Amino acid sequence: HPRRPVVPAPPLPAAPLGGPRTTPRPRRAGVVEVQRSVTAVLGQDVVLPCRYRAQEQEHVVQVTWLKRGPAGRSAEVAVLNREHGEHVQEPYAGRVLRRAAGPLEDGAIVLRNAVQGDEGDYECHLITFPMGSFEGRLTLKVLVPPLPILNPGPPLEEGQGRTLAASCTAEGSPVPSVRWETDVRGTNATRRSAHARSASVTSEFFLVPGRSMNGKSLTCVVEHPGLSHEKRITHLLSVAYLSDASVLGHTEEWQEGMEGAALTCLGDGNPPPTYNWTRLDAPLPAGVRVKGDTLIFQRPLAAADAGDYICRVSNRVAAKEARANVSIRSRAADDEVRKVDLVSASVVVVGVIAAVLLCVLVVVVVVMTLYHKRKTKRISEKYEEELTLTRENSIRRLHSSHSTDTRTQLEETLQLRAESRQGSLRGDSLRGDSLRGTSICSAMSEEPEGRSYSTLSTVREIETQTEVPAAPPGKEPKEEEEEGGGGGGGEDPIKQAMTHFVQENGMLQAKPTTNGIYINGRGHLV
Template sequence: MWMASRSWGAVLVGPCTWLMFLALGRFGVSVWGDFVEPPPSLSLLSMAEGLTRLPCLFRVQEGQVVQVSWTRERPDGGKEQVITAHHTEGHTEFGRFSGRVRFESSDPMANAALIIGSTEVSDEGTYTCHISTFPSGNFERWLSLTVWTMPISSLEPVEMVEGQSFRVAAICRSVGRPPPRLSWDTELVGQSQNRSSEGGAMSTHFSLHPLRSMNGQPLDCLVWHPSLDKPRRIANRLVVHFPPDTAVRGYDENWVVGLEGASLRCESGGNPKPQSFTWSRRGGALPEGVRMEGGALWFDRPLAAADGGVYECVARNSVGVGKAEAEVMVADSPRREASFSGLVTILGAAAGALVVVMVISMVIVSLYHKRRNRKLERELSKTTEEICTMSRQASFRRVNSVNTDPRIQVDDDVPLRLESPMRTSLSSLSAGPPGKRDSHSTLSMGRGERPASHNSTRRGERGRDREMDTYVSNSIIALDSGSHAPLAPSSLPPSVWGPLPHPRS
């Protein structure tokens, strides 16, 4: 659609205008006795109170245009003159169009386009451009004009009171051509109802059950119209009135005789805000020396013991009443009580801190002992393994230390428990220092020879066995340490060895 003179009002041209431009491009501007514009069928769209242009351009190759005129067809089918121009007598405006219309060009014979200033809705209709030529005759062209109006909108909020039944909270109205569309933009829970009436008037109602929590919530109306680039928003906030909710503040339960500057405050909400406050004391009048200022009760003197009691505050607004009370006690020496209370609080805090420290210490000690036990277990395991290893090494050495000399044999009847220690002892004796060896230092036992100790009684054998075990243990320790202490023959009792055999000749 084509738009002209946007600042004065839009003139919108329908799709037929593009057909006209195509025709002009195909057939040229000069046509034998025919219209250059408008095309055969043209629908125009204009906004009320704006400027409207109705095109009319005619060209002749022979003769001339002698008169042009515009007429409008009324809804009842009749016609009314709008304006006329004669090539010699000038132009004339008719009826309600007088002073509102004019030709676009100063030479209407060359360009007969009509301009309507401050277009009205009543200007809507079918217009005819009539061209009189000489000698070709008369020619006409029709145009259809539609006039739109910008929507005129309003919103009427309704003041609500908490506790009322389900009712209308706001009404949004709008009128325009074509009729606008209305909607609500809100998070409130409610219902909307749209209504329409003649003349393009639309309205919508939003209803809900009022609660004090809804007070001040947005309830906006949106107006949608084809003449608007985006919906027009009418901002609004819901108003819900509710009684005051009152509370008494200022008493800290530590009022003492002689305290100065004491006061009680009556804090109250509500919508609208309370404008009236009343103070009273249960069971009697207010004490002397107090004053009421706004919602506060001031003690202009030091407190006395008789100032105690139950104080009540009453707040009022246009909706209802809110009440609140507080029991005031004025003690003789609450400061000591306060000190004792503070001491108890400090002691309690200290005890709590001590408990926390003890718990933390126990946890730390437990972790330390666990860690130490794990370390000891590792060390014990390592030591056990080392002992096992040393024991195996000692066993290998004892086996390897057995005398392999075939000339020296031990009778098979000697117990195996004594064989290795005895041989080890003999090796130790043979390895003694030079100069200490004599005929008793070399021992040899022939096969079949038995020591005299086997002839002793069984009790003596058990005693010798215990002595031998002690000696073997000492020998093992000496072998494991890598050093052998000198062993004299007298280090073992004679009863163990028995009489030594003489060396063979």
């Protein structure tokens, strides 16, 4: 707060006796503008501001900067005078100067190359005319940015347990913060320690070494108010390891006379391993050269090159071996194999052709069977259709040609049966007539055994039965008269039966009638 000096007031003029007395009004003073706290970075310049806002007819005559000590004592830093210029005390010579020339209303100074000893409370005293002296106070804080250091841990080897990978230390004021950025899985531990004017932080990163971590980055990140941006220190992990060994290159196609044969030993490690080729129970054959991890046969293969080849891979971590059993086929065996292959291929081809022909034959048989079935079906349908048409036509002809009454036809049938019975009543001389009547009746109906007579055989029987020997005189005429009288007409029953037939093309066929009977499968109607 500005401290206003007590300035004695000028003596008041004596008032006339009997008149009023007046008191002068005090003038208003200006304002000191300072910051309560100023921060500086170690080694950089910092401005200590002090500005006075003057009133009319008021100006600053002198500005004095003081630094308060630990015991409350103040030490002069610099004096800025309007007439005599600047004066800097010895401890600050060359490090303190006025920020801008001109009126002393701006009494700020510049403190160059700030150090931690510059921290503390500063006072700015201003002497103005005519209002007297004023003062302002501020606190200077000097930041000490950290200088992080990353220290790698002991050598890492695959198979170790939890091991220190690296540690990162940062010291500054105020206390910095330290963290890790990495793709490697691990844990960290942090410890702090305080000093007189600063504090340090140490962070350690632990992991379980593995070959997948080799070459991965481990970054220490430090943050601090005195740093314009984060500070990062990156460390590449190095994990020593040795992978399993294996041999590549040998196949079953190796044979005598083959050129360009080679065996390659596969093995990876850190540090890079060395390779050594040997042969089990025998030295390496002549004409073989070792080039790094590869064993090269510089000549055509021979039967003596067969055997067990051993590749040894080693580095400072470990040593491992891999074995390859090399077999070489002879040309004679290869020719036999080729012949067998040709025979097998021929058999396979013949089998395939036979299978194809069999399939074709089966297809042809199936197609022909289906074709014949369809053709037979069409013929049967056509035959049935024609037979149906024939029967329909026969029925139409029967209905069209027959105009007699059903009763008349029935009477004719009964008369025929009666005449047959009448002929059967005759004696031995008339047994032929009886046989004739029986033959006619049998011709008009099917026998129980399913036999039938044709029209022609029936007619022949009738003709044979007509030739009957003459009866003795005196009896035959009488019996015929009796028969004629009993029959009512005296006609021969054979002639009456013949009225039901018609002769066409030298054959007798039954006349169509509605009550006719089929006597055989050919459709003859009686």
